[in-house]
Amino acid sequence: MTGKEVYKIWAPIGIKWVDWVRPVPFIGIDRPSKLHEFIDYSIPNINYLRECSKDTAIIIDIEGINSIQEGIALAKLGYRPIPIFNGTNPTPGSRSTTNNAIIEPLLVWGALELKTIKLKEDAPPAFLLDKNRLNRYKINRSIFDNSWDIYPQDIPTPEYLLENGITKIIIRGDLLQKDLSKVLYKFQKRNITVLFTNGYEEPKKIKIKKPKIDEI
Amino acid sequence: MKLISIPAEKFEDYRIDAIFDCYKWDPQFLDNHTLAKYALVITKKEYKELAKLTEDLDFETRQAEEFLNHHLHLAKKLAISKKISKELKRMSNYDPDRNIRLMRYDFHPTIEGKWVISEVNSDVPGGFAEASLLPKLAIKNLGGVGYDSIDFGEQLAKAISRKIKPKGTIMFVHCTSYSDDRQVMQYLGDKMETLGFRSIYGAADHLQFENKEAISILDGHQGKVDCIFRFTPLEWLKDIKPKTWDGYFDTITPSCNHPIAIFAQTKRFPLVWPLLEKHNIKLNTWKKLLPNTIEVKDAKDKEGYIYKPAYGRVGEKISIQEACEEGEYQKILKEVRKQPKKYLAQQKFVSKPLKSSEGEAFHVCLGSYTIDGKHAGFYARISKKPRIDSNAADIPVIIERKKKS
Numbered sequence: 295m296t297g298k299e300v301y302k303i304w305a306p307i308g309i310k311w312v313d314w315v316r317p318v319p320f321i322g323i324d325r326p327s328k329l330h331e332f333i334d335y336s337i338p339n340i341n342y343l344r345e346c347s348k349d350t351a352i353i354i355d356i357e358g359i360n361s362i363q364e365g366i367a368l369a370k371l372g373y374r375p376i377p378i379f380n381g382t383n384p385t386p387g388s389r390s391t392t393n394n395a396i397i398e399p400l401l402v403w404g405a406l407e408l409k410t411i412k413l414k415e416d417a418p419p420a421f422l423l424d425k426n427r428l429n430r431y432k433i434n435r436s437i438f439d440n441s442w443d444i445y446p447q448d449i450p451t452p453e454y455l456l457e458n459g460i461t462k463i464i465i466r467g468d469l470l471q472k473d474l475s476k477v478l479y480k481f482q483k484r485n486i487t488v489l490f491t492n493g494y495e496e497p498k499k500i501k502i503k504k505p506k507i508d509e510i
Numbered sequence: 511m512k513l514i515s516i517p518a519e520k521f522e523d524y525r526i527d528a529i530f531d532c533y534k535w536d537p538q539f540l541d542n543h544t545l546a547k548y549a550l551v552i553t554k555k556e557y558k559e560l561a562k563l564t565e566d567l568d569f570e571t572r573q574a575e576e577f578l579n580h581h582l583h584l585a586k587k588l589a590i591s592k593k594i595s596k597e598l599k600r601m602s603n604y605d606p607d608r609n610i611r612l613m614r615y616d617f618h619p620t621i622e623g624k625w626v627i628s629e630v631n632s633d634v635p636g637g638f639a640e641a642s643l644l645p646k647l648a649i650k651n652l653g654g655v656g657y658d659s660i661d662f663g664e665q666l667a668k669a670i671s672r673k674i675k676p677k678g679t680i681m682f683v684h685c686t687s688y689s690d691d692r693q694v695m696q697y698l699g700d701k702m703e704t705l706g707f708r709s710i711y712g713a714a715d716h717l718q719f720e721n722k723e724a725i726s727i728l729d730g731h732q733g734k735v736d737c738i739f740r741f742t743p744l745e746w747l748k749d750i751k752p753k754t755w756d757g758y759f760d761t762i763t764p765s766c767n768h769p770i771a772i773f774a775q776t777k778r779f780p781l782v783w784p785l786l787e788k789h790n791i792k793l794n795t796w797k798k799l800l801p802n803t804i805e806v807k808d809a810k811d812k813e814g815y816i817y818k819p820a821y822g823r824v825g826e827k828i829s830i831q832e833a834c835e836e837g838e839y840q841k842i843l844k845e846v847r848k849q850p851k852k853y854l855a856q857q858k859f860v861s862k863p864l865k866s867s868e869g870e871a872f873h874v875c876l877g878s879y880t881i882d883g884k885h886a887g888f889y890a891r892i893s894k895k896p897r898i899d900s901n902a903a904d905i906p907v908i909i910e911r912k913k914k915s
Contacts, residue, residue, distance in 0.1 A: 298530040307522040313538050317529045318689045324530075382692045385710045387730035435715055435754075436729040442687050447539045447900070454541045 295402055297323035303405035304377060310458070311419040314449060316380045322398045327383040333359060333396075335403050337367050342466065342491040346372030351419050351460045355467035355474060356493070358397040358424030364466070365422045366407045373420040374413055377401065378448055381427055384438035391439045392429045418460060421449060428471060443473040452484035462487045464497045476505045511556055511619065511874070513548040513866045513892075513905075520651045521547055527647055533639035535693040539900055546905035548866060549648040550874065550890050551657070557909050560878050561885035563625065564615050566795040568880040571630060572611065574791050575773040578782070579604055581789070587781045589820060589851045590772060593748040600760035601770055606882075610669050610766035613774070614877040614889065616898075617799075621862045627799045628875070632774035633767055634741050637877060637889035637904070638663055639697040645906040657908040662879055662887030667701045669881045670737060673764045678736030679708045681726055686713045691741055698739065710735075714742045715750050719757025738765040744772050745821050776820045778854050781805065801857040806846055809855030816858045817846045826899060830858070833897030861896045873898065876907065 301320040305312035338360070343352075352373060354361045365375030381394035423444060430441045455463075463478065463486055470478075470490060479502045482488050489497035516524050525545055528534040537544055552560070578585045579601055590598070614635035616628045645659030670680070680702055682695035692711070699709030712728040717738065719725065724735040738761070747755040759769050773779065780803035783793050809815040817829040829842045846853045863871035875898035877889040888907035891898050 298526060301530070302526065307526075313543065316689075317535050317537065321530065321535060380689050382686070382689050385712075385728065385731060388710075389729045436727045436732070438711075438716075438729060439686050439713060442689070451540050 295323075295405065297321050300402050300405045303408050304375070304401065309374070309415060310417075311374050311376050311450075314376050314378060314419075314421070316378045316448070318382060319377065319379045319394065319397050319401055322383055322395055323402060325383070326398070327386050327395050333399060334363075335400075336363065337370070337407070338363055340364070340367050340371060341494055342464075342497055343368075343371065346418065347462070348416070348418055349459055350462040350464060351421070351455060352464045352466060353421045353423060353474065355423045355425050355465060355471060358394075358426060359400050361422045361424055362397060362400040362404045365420055366404050366411075368420040369408060369411045369413060372414065372417055374417040375404070375408070375422055376419045377422045378444065379422070379424055379427075380444075380448065381424070381440050381442040384440060388438045391432055391437060392426055392441050394424070394440055394442075397424060423474070425467060425471065428473065444477055445473075446477050446480065449477065452481045452486055455481070455486060456484065460486070462489060464489045464491060466491050466493055466497075468492065470500070470502070475502050478502055479505055511550065511552050511864065511876075513864050513872065514551055514652065515548055515867060516648060516651050518547075524647065524651050528644060532643035532647055533693045533697040534644070534904070536690045542901055542903070544903055546872075546892050546903040548872075548892070548905055549645070549652065550864075550876070550892070550905045550907045551910050552876075552888075552907060553910050554912060560617060560625070560876070560888075563617075563795060563799065564878040564880055564885050565883065567615050567627070567630070567799065568613060568883055570791075570793050570796055571613065571632070571774050572606065572883065574779075574786050574793065575770050576604070576606070577786060577789060577791050578773045579770055584782055584785045585773060587785075588773065588776045588778050590776060591745060591748060594745065594769075594772065597756050597759045597769075598772075600756065601768075603760055603762070604768060604770050608673065608762070609764050609768040610666075610673055610882060611768070611771075612666065612669075612766055612879065612881050613771075614879045617876045617878055618859065619862045619864075619874060619876075621860045623862075625799060626801055626859045627796075629777055630774050630779075631877070633744050633771040635877070635879065635889075636691075636694045636741070638666065638694050640904045640906065641877075641879065641887045641889040642697070644904070645908050648906040649908055652908075656911055658911060659906070659908050660887040662889070663698065663701050665884075665886040666698065666881055667705060670702065670739070670764075670766065671705055671707075674707070674737045677706050677708065679710060679726070679731075679734070680737040680739055681717060681724070681728070681735045682709060682711045682739050682741065683714050683717065684711070684741040685746070686711070695739070695741055714740070714747050714758075715754050717757070718754055719761055722757070722760055722762045724757070724761050724763035735763060738763055740765065740767065743821075743823075744769055744775065777803075777818050777822065777856075778820045781854065801859050803854055803856045806850035806853050806855050812855075814858050815855040817842060817853045818856055820852055820854060828897055828899075830897045833895040833899075864892075870894070875902070
């Protein structure tokens with residue numbers, strides 16, 4: 295499948311939330327930059343949710359591969375997985391801070407899985423992130439820094455979520471990353487409840503600290 | 511000039527084709543599409559008029575910057591940061607024939623039926639694929655006949671090819687964490703590869719300079735570079751530590767753009783015009799098209815002036831009250847009071863919106879490129895607000911063919 299074909303499965307025309315699917319890794323599918331090691335294509339169990347709630351959006355912020363696998367598991371529960379990965383690949387032959395390319399074969403696999411799942415048109419969104427996006431460590435200056443951040447413009451506004459009946463956001467991750475915290479502070483201010491789960495425990499309500507003025 | 515709709519039944523496919531075939535990797539910003547549902551049609555007459563004005567502006571800009579380069583004391587009013595100012599004297603070896611000079615002038619139609627310009631993107635203009643591939647895609651979706659377009663990328667690629675050796679290596683210097691910067695670089699990099707060049711992608715600190723030649727230290731791609739294509743703004747280079755960026759100023763490796771671009775990049779450029787005119791540098795086209803620009807302190811008692819940051823990008827921090835978000839206007843005024851030298855005051859113009867056939871009104875910013883003094887194409891954005899900022903949508907510019915009588 296081409297990147298465009300894979301994208302069209304993740305972002306079918308005319309469906310709610312899919313305008314936010316980020317194209318960058320789909321474009322990478324047509325430009326393979328490295329060979330991928332063995333990837334586990336299994337679908338995990340979701341332990342922190344029993345069913346799909348129409349008033350709840352989810353943000354998965356774990357390893358990119360697992361994020362897509364969990365996105366498919368959530369699709370089986372009734373959520374619309376929305377990949378918002380936005381990192382680029384280095385010039386072939388360069389080492390980089392972040393392995394963004396590793397999610398490309400998973401997106402192809404996920405597309406094939408999605409084709410077998412019947413999702414409702416009004417399915418609430420599960421935004422998929424890669425926690426490795428913030429890997430900025432360079433052993434030396436020559437390394438290509440393709441780390442990336444999530445910004446407010448990358449997801450719908452709080453107003454859009456509220457207009458579409460979303461009043462809660464569950465973050466599923468190891469911790470609340472700094473960039474996501476900055477983005478979600480505005481959602482909390484608009485009275486959207488932010489909950490957090492490590493994937494094993496029930497989501498618990500959290501209070502996001504106000505970012506410093508220059509970070510807002 | 512008019513807006514015509516991309517047929518509604520074709521729009522979603524048009525958007526996907528723009529993403530995958532036209533390097534439009536950022537199709538969404540907050541709740542808005544960044545791709546307009548329209549094409550901007552200009553007449554042949556408008557095209558010729560704009561091309562002429564753009565070339566005239568460009569001639570004046572290049573005359574001015576080359577003069578300032580040899581009379582740096584005149585550039586003080588530009589309030590260029592200290593760190594960059596210190597390096598400007600290195601540019602005395604600047605040779606326009608060796609480098610590629612790329613600029614984009616932003617035109618706006620006004621209610622008086624005239625054109626004004628709001629700025630020149632002198633340092634790192636973008637929008638390359640939108641100015642090259644998108645118009646062709648739009649024409650295809652409009653039935654394929656009746657319109658022409660200019661392929662900006664084709665002209666830029668040719669200009670670069672003329673100045674570097676065949677099969678040479680080009681480093682596309684950009685902020686590597688931003689995919690929206692990479693999409694601009696990737697378009698041009700792919701284009702150069704089709705012409706036999708080698709494209710590598712790196713950050714500003716992936717270049718170092720030996721004997722004034724640029725050397726790549728990018729992992730896996732170390733060695734001499736034959737051309738620097740820079741998309742990292744010059745004023746951002748100064749923050750790189752350790753300081754490895756000073757070599758950009760006197761390198762003999764062909765650059766696009768060379769740091770000489772800084773003089774016109776600051777929107778305080780008009781503040782040195784009186785000094786330039788004393789030295790017979792003509793700026794008549796600029797003066798005709800740019801609204802009156804003065805120091806912040808001189809605008810205190812004047813009506814109808816707005817504030818702009820000297821190094822603002824995509825319309826940010828411009829004090830057009832009706833276009834500002836809640837609280838933004840007051841925040842800008844506070845900053846202007848605090849740091850007046852980092853701003854300028856400019857007479858506000860009233861943009862004339864274009865109406866679509868559906869009755870929606872859009873303000874237009876029509877960017878017009880030059881490469882080495884020659885007009886090279888258009889890149890436009892439209893917005894419902896008079897300030898063209900990140901919420902604006904890209905729109906392809908196509909040229910109406912004369913109907914046969």
